Amino acid sequence: MAGKAFRDNAARAAGAPWLTLKTREMLEAWLFVSPTLIGFLIFFLGPLVAIFYYSTTEWNLLSQQATFVGLRNFHNVLLENPDFWHVVRNSVIFALGLVPLNMALALSLALALSRPFFGVVFFRTVFFAPVVTSAIAWAIVWKFMLQGEGGAVNQMLAWIGINGPNWLREPNWAMAAVIVTRVIKMVGLNMILYIAALQSIPRDYEEAATLEGASRWQVFRMITWPLLAPTTLVIMVLTTIGSFKVFDHIYQMTGGGPENGTLVLAFYIYQQGFKFFNVGYAAALALIMFVIVMALTLVQVMLRRRDME
Amino acid sequence: MTKVLLKDIRKNFGTVEVIRGVDLEIEDGEFVVFVGPSGCGKSTLLRLISGLEHISDGELHIGGRLVNEVPAARRGVAMVFQSYALYPHLTVRDNMGFGLKVRKVPASERARRVSEAAATLKLEPLLDRFPRQLSGGQRQRVAIGRAIVGNPDVFLFDEPLSNLDAELRVHMRSEIAALHQRLSTTMIYVTHDQIEAMTLADKIVVLRDGRIEQVGSPRDLYDSPRTIFVAQFIGSPKMNILPLADGQPIALGASVPATATSVGIRPEHLSLGQPSNSTLRGKVGLAEYTGAVTLLHVALDGGQTCLVIHNQGPAPETGAEVGLRAEPGHLHFFDKEGRAV
Ligand SMILES: Nc1ncnc2c1ncn2[C@@H]1O[C@H](COP(=O)(O)OP(=O)(O)OP(=O)(O)O)[C@@H](O)[C@H]1O
Numbered sequence: 001m002a003g004k005a006f007r008d009n010a011a012r013a014a015g016a017p018w019l020t021l022k023t024r025e026m027l028e029a030w031l032f033v034s035p036t037l038i039g040f041l042i043f044f045l046g047p048l049v050a051i052f053y054y055s056t057t058e059w060n061l062l063s064q065q066a067t068f069v070g071l072r073n074f075h076n077v078l079l080e081n082p083d084f085w086h087v088v089r090n091s092v093i094f095a096l097g098l099v100p101l102n103m104a105l106a107l108s109l110a111l112a113l114s115r116p117f118f119g120v121v122f123f124r125t126v127f128f129a130p131v132v133t134s135a136i137a138w139a140i141v142w143k144f145m146l147q148g149e150g151g152a153v154n155q156m157l158a159w160i161g162i163n164g165p166n167w168l169r170e171p172n173w174a175m176a177a178v179i180v181t182r183v184i185k186m187v188g189l190n191m192i193l194y195i196a197a198l199q200s201i202p203r204d205y206e207e208a209a210t211l212e213g214a215s216r217w218q219v220f221r222m223i224t225w226p227l228l229a230p231t232t233l234v235i236m237v238l239t240t241i242g243s244f245k246v247f248d249h250i251y252q253m254t255g256g257g258p259e260n261g262t263l264v265l266a267f268y269i270y271q272q273g274f275k276f277f278n279v280g281y282a283a284a285l286a287l288i289m290f291v292i293v294m295a296l297t298l299v300q301v302m303l304r305r306r307d308m309e
Numbered sequence: 310m311t312k313v314l315l316k317d318i319r320k321n322f323g324t325v326e327v328i329r330g331v332d333l334e335i336e337d338g339e340f341v342v343f344v345g346p347s348g349c350g351k352s353t354l355l356r357l358i359s360g361l362e363h364i365s366d367g368e369l370h371i372g373g374r375l376v377n378e379v380p381a382a383r384r385g386v387a388m389v390f391q392s393y394a395l396y397p398h399l400t401v402r403d404n405m406g407f408g409l410k411v412r413k414v415p416a417s418e419r420a421r422r423v424s425e426a427a428a429t430l431k432l433e434p435l436l437d438r439f440p441r442q443l444s445g446g447q448r449q450r451v452a453i454g455r456a457i458v459g460n461p462d463v464f465l466f467d468e469p470l471s472n473l474d475a476e477l478r479v480h481m482r483s484e485i486a487a488l489h490q491r492l493s494t495t496m497i498y499v500t501h502d503q504i505e506a507m508t509l510a511d512k513i514v515v516l517r518d519g520r521i522e523q524v525g526s527p528r529d530l531y532d533s534p535r536t537i538f539v540a541q542f543i544g545s546p547k548m549n550i551l552p553l554a555d556g557q558p559i560a561l562g563a564s565v566p567a568t569a570t571s572v573g574i575r576p577e578h579l580s581l582g583q584p585s586n587s588t589l590r591g592k593v594g595l596a597e598y599t600g601a602v603t604l605l606h607v608a609l610d611g612g613q614t615c616l617v618i619h620n621q622g623p624a625p626e627t628g629a630e631v632g633l634r635a636e637p638g639h640l641h642f643f644d645k646e647g648r649a650v
């Protein structure tokens with residue numbers, strides 16, 4: 001549709017001598033970006049502005065009444081609410097567990113699967129498939145498998161003589177379980193990014209280094225790993241952001257429990273906004289999360305830049 | 310003493326045999342050039358010697374040692390890649406010192422050898438730059454420097470000059486020749502540029518479809534090519550090959566061997582004469598003036614086109630009738646299999 005509109009417009013423009021070439025090109029350019037731009041305005045900038053506004057109100061969804069309260073929501077979140085810091089701590093633990101595990105696994109898989117061999121496509125597909133399956137379905141399946149009594153995981157552990165815990169009912173195990181199952185779900189994406197990056201490194205470097213006497217580990221450490229740095233940064237930023245935004249996974253597997261042991265920021269925002277209907281409070285939380293994610297991203301980018309110099 | 314000896318070397322990728330039995334002896338300190346058309350297996354043969362590819366069959370000896378199963382790093386060879394393969398994230402200094410570093414050579418020794426090599430190749434001002442900050446010729450020089458630092462027994466070059474412009478190519482060619490004179494290390498050099506081959510080589514190896522077609526000094530190959538393939542591959546512009554039809558008296562004064570079916574004459578050994586008293590006549594088609602000489606494309610009465618280098622006086626007009634004279638003693642006769650007779 002956009003294409004047709006563009007052609008019509010271009011045809012009109014071509015037949016309209018009063019439009020200079022420059023104006024016409026400008027028009028075309030705007031036309032091309034307009035679908036994205038309109039989407040951006042409506043679905044991103046709009047809500048962002050709205051959230052700024054909501055965060056300064058006390059608005060209970062049920063009462064349909066919003067009262068302006070200035071920065072009181074922020075004051076409450078940061079200074080009066082011990083839950084908030086507990087939730088942030090959970091989010092940080094989740095990220096600290098997930099990001100390194102995910103990246104290490106993704107890189108190992110990519111190193112194993114970046115060169116062709118018989119069956120390589122099969123293995124890549126196997127590891128990528130979870131990425132495109134529904135997060136909810138994935139969580140439900142794992143919830144069953146991780147049941148204390150009769151769950152598939154504990155049954156397998158029993159074969160080798162280990163008495164597995166009730167994974168999702170004990171706070172520490174629950175956190176470990178949501179991290180690991182989330183990693184298995186998402187690792188395929190980073191694996192693909194790493195495979196693409198590895199394949200774009202010319203074989204010559206490795207061959208030259210090998211001829212000069214470098215071991216495979218030296219080639220990796222001194223050649224491959226530095227050349228992967230830009231990809232590593234992108235993956236690190238995206239994975240960190242993703243881990244702070246995790247919601248559906250927690251929602252389905254633990255509901256934030258047990259004893260709020262897996263209550264992470266995004267899920268807490270949902271709880272405040274749509275279970276307790278504190279919209280203004282939830283909006284303030286969302287803004288704080290936005291700032292945290294933004295800050296983390298900037299720090300990572302800056303660290304990398306310093307590293308390169 | 311680093312002789313390189315190849316005995317019936319073979320290489321296949323899957324079911325395709327790419328190198329099909331190569332026997333070759335390379336003397337210590339010799340400069341050997343592999344030439345041949347694209348896809349004939351030059352790079353593959355070089356990679357077999359380096360150890361980057363595994364040898365399917367045959368024996369490879371370097372410095373008197375059978376090295377078929379010796380890993381690349383321990384064969385005492387250094388290679389200069391066509392792409393240079395300079396590590397983009399390391400400075401020139403670190404690129405050159407890389408091999409010493411992974412081999413745990415102490416830093417002071419490393420610095421000394423890098424600066425020595427840098428001095429040899431006039432690379433000192435570039436040592437702290439990254440490869441992306443270098444011109445093509447400078448990268449080339451760094452790649453050679455990196456090879457020198459390791460002090461190898463054998464240098465391998467795979468079309469090292471093919472990414473440079475014509476002028477720089479000539480210049481680097483002379484630098485490589487000078488380097489060989491100074492180091493007198495065995496060098497094996499791959500190119501498909503026959504001028505490079507002729508100017509650099511002590512010994513040229515002409516490859517064709519994974520086999521050696523002929524081995525010899527540049528002069529050997531030019532003066533007495535053993536096949537039509539070699540005759541046309543060496544020398545530029547390439548040799549004219551004319552069929553020896555019955556009664557066609559091309560071979561002025563020379564006796565034609567009984568089994569010969571064609572005769573080869575290099576363009577530089579033909580000259581123009583009067584059509585009336587020449588045995589070979591034709592019409593000038595294209596005349597390519599290059600300054601020093603003019604390359605004439607003469608359409609013979611027999612139907613073939615014959616190249617002639619003309620360097621005395623003005624060239625005839627396009628379409629002019631000319632006669633051709635061949636210098637006796639510069640005729641090459643070939644039988645119907647294309648072998649010299
Ligand atoms: N890894 C490989 N797998 C399969 N076939 C290969 C491989 N490497 C080379 N070949 C084949 O071997 C033949 C020789 O290749 P090679 O690269 O040695 O040619 P070359 O003489 O260096 O050509 P060029 O002048 O174009 O560089 C080619 O037909 C090529 O397709």
Ligand SMILES: [Mg+2]
Binds near residue numbers: 351353
């Ligand atoms: Mg090649």
